[in-house]
Amino acid sequence: METITGQGMKVYKWLYIVGRNLRNPSSKRIHEFLNVSQGYSLEQLEDFQLKKLMELVAFAYQYSPFYRKALDENDIKSADIKSLSDLKKLPIITKRELIQYNSEIHTNYKFKKTFKAKTSGTSGQSLVFTRNEYADSFNRTVINHNYSNYGVNPWDRNGYFWGFNQLFFYKLKTRLLDAFQNRFRVFSYSKTEMNRFIKKLKDAQYIHGYSSSIYETARAINASEIKKPTKIKMVKGTSEKIFDYYQPEIKKAFGTKMISEYGAAEAGIIAFECTKGNMHINMEGVIVEEENNEILVTNLHMLSFPIIRYQLGDYIKLAPKNKVCACGKKHLILEDVLGRIGETVYGISDKYPSLYFYYIFKNLSEKHGLNLEYQVIQKQKGRLNFNVFSNLSTREKQLLSKEIESYFKGDITYSINTDAELVATKKGKKKSFISTINEH
Numbered sequence: 001m002e003t004i005t006g007q008g009m010k011v012y013k014w015l016y017i018v019g020r021n022l023r024n025p026s027s028k029r030i031h032e033f034l035n036v037s038q039g040y041s042l043e044q045l046e047d048f049q050l051k052k053l054m055e056l057v058a059f060a061y062q063y064s065p066f067y068r069k070a071l072d073e074n075d076i077k078s079a080d081i082k083s084l085s086d087l088k089k090l091p092i093i094t095k096r097e098l099i100q101y102n103s104e105i106h107t108n109y110k111f112k113k114t115f116k117a118k119t120s121g122t123s124g125q126s127l128v129f130t131r132n133e134y135a136d137s138f139n140r141t142v143i144n145h146n147y148s149n150y151g152v153n154p155w156d157r158n159g160y161f162w163g164f165n166q167l168f169f170y171k172l173k174t175r176l177l178d179a180f181q182n183r184f185r186v187f188s189y190s191k192t193e194m195n196r197f198i199k200k201l202k203d204a205q206y207i208h209g210y211s212s213s214i215y216e217t218a219r220a221i222n223a224s225e226i227k228k229p230t231k232i233k234m235v236k237g238t239s240e241k242i243f244d245y246y247q248p249e250i251k252k253a254f255g256t257k258m259i260s261e262y263g264a265a266e267a268g269i270i271a272f273e274c275t276k277g278n279m280h281i282n283m284e285g286v287i288v289e290e291e292n293n294e295i296l297v298t299n300l301h302m303l304s305f306p307i308i309r310y311q312l313g314d315y316i317k318l319a320p321k322n323k324v325c326a327c328g329k330k331h332l333i334l335e336d337v338l339g340r341i342g343e344t345v346y347g348i349s350d351k352y353p354s355l356y357f358y359y360i361f362k363n364l365s366e367k368h369g370l371n372l373e374y375q376v377i378q379k380q381k382g383r384l385n386f387n388v389f390s391n392l393s394t395r396e397k398q399l400l401s402k403e404i405e406s407y408f409k410g411d412i413t414y415s416i417n418t419d420a421e422l423v424a425t426k427k428g429k430k431k432s433f434i435s436t437i438n439e440h
């Protein structure tokens with residue numbers, strides 16, 4: 001058995017390396033650089049960022065009609081970028097503009113190799129852009145480099161959680177917790193499904209994907225008699241918020257906590273959690289600014305489609321610059337991603353940021369130890385539906401009401417639905433706030 005596994009791993013490794021060298025010829029060089037730069041001081045990292053930023057701005061001015069015009073109009077020369085704070089002289093760009101001025105933003109330089117990339121826009125329109133090989137390779141290598149800190153190789157067996165069928169877990173949960181109400185058929189189906197899935201996890205060395213799907217699987221494993229997977233070295237959550245209350249279930253099921261990766265297709269990897277639990281910014285790849293609690297990202301390597309001061313649409317909090325991490329890395333730390341800026345919440349007479357929901361549920365967790373998986377839905381102005389995944393006692397409902405009222409102060413009517421099924425997008429992502437008001 002051991003030899004077969006060993007031979008198998010060699011084949012996977014070989015396949016991986018051959019594939020990588022074909023697709024991403026710059027990877028090897030980048031990998032070597034990252035091994036050195038991970039030991040850089042903050043000053044060295046910032047020097048590197050400045051050098052890359054100057055190159056990027058000069059390149060964008062020379063080859064991107066959009067940036068040439070934007071800089072000329074604002075009377076900025078690329079030589080004006082002499083320090084990282086000079087970045088503030090450059091205009092902020094939004095996703096809408098990346099879509100609207102798409103062809104003018106693209107640089108007209110002939111790259112040897114490029115890839116087409118596409119991001120799924122939540123409000124219909126998607127962004128399509130060209131990514132030069134170096135930027136693509138840089139991003140992939142950053143991910144693999146971070147994996148190596150967990151003893152994980154990219155070719156190791158892994159479980160990918162993407163677009164899990166919510167209905168399946170809903171049924172499973174109902175069956176496991178309340179075997180009386182559903183019939184045998186559903187139960188045996190769910191059990192078979194789960195067995196099959198968990199069996200596959202037996203040899204997995206890492207798992208990754210939507211945080212909520214991983215959490216639900218952990219709960220299912222813990223609630224069952226099935227043997228838990230024992231080889232998992234890393235559990236990585238992406239795309240959705242990782243709630244603190246996920247962690248005990250995940251540790252119990254997989255033997256290790258869930259770590260976080262933060263990024264976006266158009267911006268690249270922005271931060272990755274280290275083994276000491278801090279989200280270090282990928283300073284070799286991006287510059288992150290925090291302005292009015294919002295993130296602005298500059299990708300340092302994407303010369304084909306410059307992403308400069310891009311308003312990604314998340315509220316973030318950066319840690320103080322002098323915060324030290326026990327892992328030894330000097331890369332700046334992202335304290336928290338507070339959530340999508342996204343749509344506005346419409347009260348009866350006023351408007352509110354959707355960030356309110358983050359605080360409402362955070363308060364419940366911090367003040368009362370009440371951890372809820374939730375989704376808020378707005379279909380008409382002045383009214384909200386709070387869907388909560390679990391059952392709530394009368395007192396817990398009152399606590400939630402009290403928090404809602406402290407934020408919206410009577411300017412909203414609402415209902416609280418318990419044991420609710422949370423709606424997922426086509427890809428399986430569960431947004432915490434869904435509004436149908438802005439969609440026209």
Ligand SMILES: [Zn+2]
Binds near residue numbers: 275276277278325
């Ligand atoms: Zn660290």
